[in-house]
Amino acid sequence: MNLDRFSQGLPDQQEAEPVAECAGCCTEIYPGEDVYLVNGDILHADWECLYRYIDPELKTVEEVLGVEA
């Protein structure tokens, strides 16, 4: 049984200093990550972060256009 990988520890990803905070999910962004730049804000390059950042309202088209459904 080989326990070497435990003594070596994990890759030092946790030790990396975050360089920014995602404006979508409000968690840290680390060096080497891909990001979106939207209106000067930095987001993870992830649809969920983009969606949370934009926070669109879900409406019917009739509500938006002000016409009776």
Ligand SMILES: [Zn+2]
């Ligand atoms: Zn994010």
